[in-house]
Amino acid sequence: MATSSSASHLSPALVAHLPTGLLIDGRWTAAEGGRTFEVEDPATAETLFDVSDASSADALRALDAAHRAAPAWRAVAPRERGELLRAVYEHLVARADDIAALITAESGKPLAEARAEVLYGADFFRWYAEQAVRTDGLVRTAPAGANRQLVSRRPVGPALLITPWNFPIAMATRKIGPALAAGCPVVIKPAHLTPLTTALVAEVIRAELEERGLPTGVVNVVPTSSASDVSSPLLADPRLRKVSFTGSTAVGRTLLEASAAQVLRASMELGGNAPFLVFPDADLDKAVEGAVVAKLRNTGQSCVAANRFLVHDAVAREFAQRLAAAFAELRVGPGAEEGVQVGPLIEATAVDSVAGLVEAAVDGGAQVLTGTDRPRSSGYFYSPTVLSGVAPDARVVTQEIFGPVAPVVAFGDDDEGIALANATEYGLAAYAFTASLDRAVRVAEEVEAGMIGINRGMVSDASAPFGGMKQSGLGREGGEAGLEEYLETVYVAL
Structure with a gap:
């Protein structure tokens, strides 16, 4: 009943x-x-x-x-x-x-x-x-x-x-x-x-x-x-x-x-641990828009969700702030309510797991730009969260989050960004934002993932092959x- x-x-x-x-x-x-x-x-x-x-x-x-x-x-x-x-x-x-x-x-x-x-x-x-x-x-x-x-x-x-x-x-x-x-x-x-x-x-x-x-x-x-x-x-x-x-x-x-x-x-x-690469020539408005889609579809509970936001030093601070502003504007609540954009996590243990990853990252020096709270007394909710200054070896980076949390990790040159993207046992999906065709081709050739989105935050299509490499x-x-x-x-x- x-x-x-x-x-x-x-x-x-x-x-x-x-x-x-x-x-x-x-x-x-x-x-x-x-x-x-x-x-x-x-x-x-x-x-x-x-x-x-x-x-x-x-x-x-x-x-x-x-x-x-x-x-x-x-x-x-x-x-x-x-x-x-x-x-x-x-x-x-x-x-x-x-x-x-x-x-x-x-x-x-x-x-x-x-x-x-x-x-x-x-x-x-x-x-x-x-x-x-x-x-x-x-x-x-x-x-x-x-x-x-x-x-x-x-x-x-x-x-x-x-x-x-x-x-x-x-x-x-x-x-x-x-x-x-x-x-x-x-x-x-x-x-x-x-x-x-x-x-x-x-x-x-x-x-x-x-x-x-x-x-x-x-x-x-x-x-x-x-x-x-x-x-x-x-x-x-x-x-x-x-x-x-x-x-x-x-x-x-x-x-x-x-x-x-x-x-x-x-x-x-x-499993997945999708990197979301933002290069210094990226259109940040489009990158933030793509990041919201790639991260928060189904409240981040997706195997192809962007898990690690790897952003060039030159734009890391600005990107993180813009992403935090976008996250803060989203309405959280029961999915059946009109205007809700972010629903609950699937069960109580999922909320506890996400909260534990965030707490460990903050203890390791990450800064909270928005989120980290449980906004409703009933149900399994966790606010969309953006963390900046996250260490590349933080658990929130190395583990699949399966929740509405975006850890931002800064990188120097393209070699370092691609190396960070590949520094995982997983290889399901990846995303990259750049205005350079050369960079886009390099990402497509060198990033170890079965699906790669260039300047877009969604890759799934019934007519396209869906799957990954490595584990x-x-x-x-x-x-x-x-x-x-x-x-x-x-x-x-x-």
């Missing part, structure tokens, strides 16, 4: 029909033993809904369904799979306001951001609807001339998709879209903090599959309060052929170890590369 103030913004029809169970073989059902867990509103810390809590046995039932559906789904024509995805895209766009309200209720992000996420997330279905018919093959004469080479693509097979809480629709659609386009049935384990949006998307897909007479066991959803209860038995089952995970590097390593026994295909989008992960999502993750290459010598 919905109880929080944010839930009051949900339409009665949505509340009445929102699935809170497990989706297995086309049916919503209760978990083994009727177990449930609570999903709360981070803006109020009140309970939104009770959701079914999947067990290991439930997870295996979901894999049973996916395994049974695999041959039939693989046989569905690529055009038909694409048309299904296009229909789901159109349905999600039509219901963007309702879905955005649900995202805000369970994740706390402002409604404007939540609606943008719905459109971004839906776009993965539109993109992969178009890509479903573009699985390239090859026929050619072998160089020796004695035979022909036939190269074809086939679906990997049943896939386990493990999604994070911070972008509950976009992280799900970015995985589901290419999997279904390629012909792979899926078992989805959404984050226990934000499972409701995934359930709603899955219901849209289930209804479309049923209406078209297609196998409904293609999409299965198993929310759980214990991730290992679901992932462990599935990763050990030889019927599973693929795992895709978005989350922390520590958990990613554990999943890779567990995947080794079955030699599973694995896609890992892991930020393996593989890519989005773009043509995202479909490759769910396809096997088969060579036949004729």
Whole structure:
């Protein structure tokens, strides 16, 4: 039952029909033993809904369904799979306001951001609807001339998709879209903090599959309060052929170890520590505007959020002051309230973690230009904060913050700036502001990151490859590369 103030913004029809169970073989059902867990509103810390809590046995039932559906789904024509995805895209766009309200209720992000996420997330279905018919093959004469080479693509097979809480629709659609386009049935384990949006998307897909007479066991959803209860038995089952995970590097390593026994295909989008480079010739107005976007989307709770602001000595002070002024003007509050620009963090431990990083930086000599307070008595809020004079080895610089804190570190020449940008085990995203084409090209060639934004604070696009290097992960999502993750290459010598 919905109880929080944010839930009051949900339409009665949505509340009445929102699935809170497990989706297995086309049916919503209760978990083994009727177990449930609570999903709360981070803006109020009140309970939104009770959701079914999947067990290991439930997870295996979901894999049973996916395994049974695999041959039939693989046989569905690529055009038909694409048309299904296009229909789901159109349905999600039509219901963007309702879905955005649900995202805000369970994740706390402002409604404007939540609606943008719905459109971004839906776009993965539109993109992969178009890509479903573009699985390239090859026929050619072998160089020796004695035979022909036939190269074809086939679906990997049943896939386990493990999604994070911070972008509950976009992280799900970015995985589901290419999997279904390629012909792979899926078992989805959404984050226990934000499972409701995934359930709603899955219901849209289930209804479309049923209406078209297609196998409904293609999409299965198993929310759980214990991730290992679901992932462990599935990763050990030889019927599973693929795992895709978005989350922390520590958990990613554990999943890779567990995947080794079955030699599973694995896609890992892991932690980040994105540098935001500001060179002395940068347009500071644009740099500050880009910094607000790169830092504060979802209150800084993004793997591609700018984590370290590396600014040339000549403009470091001015940039930090301008950024602090911009942060100070932002309205903080529950995302469902009109005009709110910065919402809560996801849970109490997140606030404590961010506060601890800031306190350690200040103890190490950093200066607070704005922020550092907890502006509301209820919910999990932390004010947008700018720190200047931060040491390059401060924990707020070397660790992923996952909160609305911008530490500014000064550098001397370009060599030092690029060296600081690369001084991390992560390599997911990076940003750079400069008026020099030469500098922009150098950053693009030398900064160790899978995605680089030049003079802009946002890099994500459904049609572009998303992923990192070093300990930020393996593989890519989005773009043509995202479909490759769910396809096997088969060579036949004729």
